[in-house]
Amino acid sequence: MTETEERTGPPETLIEPIDMSKLDPKFRKEIHSMPNAEELSACFACTTCTAACPIANQWNYKPHQLIRMILLGMREEVLSSKEIWECLTCFQCQERCPQKVKVTDIFFDCKNLAAEEGIIPxxxxxxxxxxxxxxxxxxxxxxxxxxxxxxxxxxxxxxxxxxxxxxxxxxxxxxxxxxx
Amino acid sequence: MSDPVLVIGAGVAGMTAAVELADNGVQVVLVDRKSTIGGNALNLYKAFPTDDCFYCFEGNRWRPGIRKCFYRSAMIDQPNIELMTNTIIQDISGTPSKFTVKLVIGPQYVDPKKCIMCGLCVEVSEAFALESPQCQPQAVTYDPSKLDEGAKKAEQDCPTKAISLDANPSEKTITVSDIVLATGYHEMQPVAVDEYGYGVLQNVITQLELARILDPNGPLGGRLVRPSDGREAKRIMMIQCVGSRDENYYPFCSKICCVFALKHANIIANERADGRVSVVYMDIRTYDRHERYYREAREAGVEFVRGRISRVVSTEDDTLEITVYDSLLDKYLRFSIDLLVLSSALEPPEGLDEIIKTLGLKTASGYVGPADAASEDEVVVGEHVYACGGVLGPAEIPESVNQARAVVSKILQGRK
Incomplete structure (x- = not known):
């Protein structure tokens, strides 16, 4: 019986964690500097926006998750997401946000950034x-x-x-x- | 003349009660088991809600002549207060309004009346230490477990002959009319919560330990460094509710740790270059007006992750690889962190259960509970027995001060 097989140990989780060092910490600032995104960091993830959204039940990333992803620096995932383009721009989320985060406008900012990089559905x-x-x-x-x-x-x-x-x-x- | 009032614990609550009673002409015996008074607040660096350093806490600047450090200097100067440090309660007997209390006073190795804090002993021996330049009583402390050759030299060379290494403990029995419990809280040492590696990994610390690191008066002069190698710590992670709201440890919310953690997160994010802080939480409970700390933290760029830590692994260079489950994203995140700070539960201090038993008091999750839960007098815990501050459960400083004043008012009313 050979015990020479290299063991890397059991996986931490079945799904590989997102490596924070590979994310873009500047993304948050980038969005923050765009029109109507000043209150981005005020988000405390209460999920009011998702509760208000008429289409989020169809989405893989809910509105509050997209904001979380922006704050964490998940640039690629946000800008290539279908969700930002599917936003109905009904402004319900923005209307209800208790911290005055302009959620819809932030999605517009994301769409503009994505378009500049040629990521358009x-x-x-x-x-x-x-x-x-x-x-x-x-x-x-x-x-x-x-x-x-x-x-x-x-x-x-x-x-x-x-x-x-x-x-x-x-x-x-x-x-x-x-x-x- | 009436018998004195016994105040147990010389922290914020105990000092407030003692000085205000004394100012009203009541004799007070103020007892603390430590050799320096001030309690937990002494180690807080900046205390919320005013962000004052506790040393310069100016809550009572109306008191003539003394502005800063007023409580602690009053402890020494106010003739109605008899301050007994290094002292524990051995036994309480007697009847309400006529308690007989047996005190054991630890050996007085350094006489604070003689010590001039010249620092000679601290230089020649490890056993001596100066807790802080503002400590009260104004004297160095001696730890007999660290006895070395230098200590004997210090004893001989002390210019005021303040040191006596063969001092013995003594006992004293006093009669008091009322007892004020102000024994405060104690920060749990979360060694049992083994997933975080506290006590095993050097770079895993508690919030009070972080406060000591951040404190410019502290041993590191305020430099934010990793305990393992003294290298600058740039990436900090905090985890809330360690032992609190946990039926395995303490079922209650420790109430002040969220604000405590946010206060530290803000100090790091705003005052330390390149400091990056992530706070892992289940709920952020910044009650009352403290919500502003939460908002300020978010504005300062502090990262909040709602979820729990899956595991902590230390790499070869003592960096911590931490996997966190983000319950809002439903994703696992991996962080590389210099320092993991545990917001540990605030537990009743050692020995409190004995006092509770002796005096036949009610308890609330291990802390002292009010005698009549339905009444609004939460500070009245027994007949001629009162409590204020952390001994009633985790409390912030203004709350402790308010409760202390409520106690004073009750005692004065009773004596009228």
Whole structure:
């Protein structure tokens, strides 16, 4: 019987712990410096935001957990999460927070940071692209709908050129690669 | 003339009761088993809620002539107070308003009336120590278990002949009218809570030990260092409710440890360069107005992790690898930490149960309970027996002072 097998000991937990030294302690400051995030560190994790959220039951990371993750420095996980993009921006969490943490606005900050790093879900990106290209989000494609209402097929006087021009110069234009 | 009042314990509560009784013309015998008065508060560094250093606690600056350190200097100067340090209660008998108390006074190795705190003995012998420059009585202390050659030399060379190494204990029996219990609390030494490694790993300490490290008057001059190697400690973790709210140790909430811990976390985060603090907690109970400590801590960047420590492992260079379960995230986190500080339960002091038994008092979780739980006189614990401060359960300083004054008022009313 050989006892030479190297034993590394039993695992501490079945799931490997998150190594705090690999996280980004500056992330908290980074978010803190963004618009409406001054009260970020006031969070004491009461979970009021999660209780208020109409969609969090669909989420893997609940709103209070996302705030926790920001405070701990879990930059990658937060910025690549689907949750920040699925936020309905109903502002219920922000309205109810007992410590005046602007939760919804902080998720906006996260989305802006994520977008700057090119982490945008494809459906959101597609929306942005269509906005830049067509100057509007909802295009009237079925002209029979208008005909049924006794309207002429084309929307009279609709011109999106100016708005397209303006949008190209915005962050949205830049992020979706709206080169001329 | 009436018999004196006996005050047991010369901490915040006992000193307040003694000095206010004395100021009202009542004779007081103030007894403490230690050789320096001040109790736990002496080791707190900054005391909440005012963040004053206790040495300069100015709660009673109205007292003419003495502003700072007033209680402790009054203990010596007020003629109505007979201060007996190094003294324990051997026995209490008699009847209420006529108690007979047998005191055992430890050997007086250093006569505080003669000691001029020149420091000669401290230099030549390990057995002598100066607790602090502001200690009361103003004298060095002697530990007979550390007797060495230098001690004998110190005895001979002492310029005021204040040292007597072959001093003997003595006994004294007094008659007192009332007894005030002010024996305070004791911080549990959490050796039994073995998952944290206290008593095994040098870099695992308690909050009171941390207060000593942070105190500029303390042995390390206020440098935040690891006990194992004296290297600067930058990453600190605190764990709350060690032995408190735990049916295996003490079922009650020790009440002041949350604020205690936050006070230290704020000092480290705001006053020590690169100090990073994480607090692992089940609930943060900053009762009353102390909530501000919690908010300040969060603003200062103190990291709060709700959960418990899974395990603590010391690496070769004495760094602690700590795994924490974060119950809010439902994830396990691994930290590398220099110093783990346990917010240990505050327990009744040794010997209190005997006093409770002798006097036939009621108990509340090991502490002294009020005689009539339904009444609002929580300081009245028996016939002519009163209690104030930590002896009624963990208490902050203003609370102890208030209770002491309530006791004084009760005694004065009884004597009218």
């Amino acid at each position: 494809p459906n959101v990106l597609a929306l942005g692209k269509s906005l830049i290209e067509k100057g509007q989000l909802y295009e009237v494609l079925n002209d029979w709908e208008r005909e049924d209402l006794d309207l002429e097929a084309e929307v009279p006087g609709l011109n999106t050129d100016t708005i397209k021009e303006i949008l190209r110069g915005t962050r949205t234009g830049r992020l979706v690669g709206g080169e001329k």
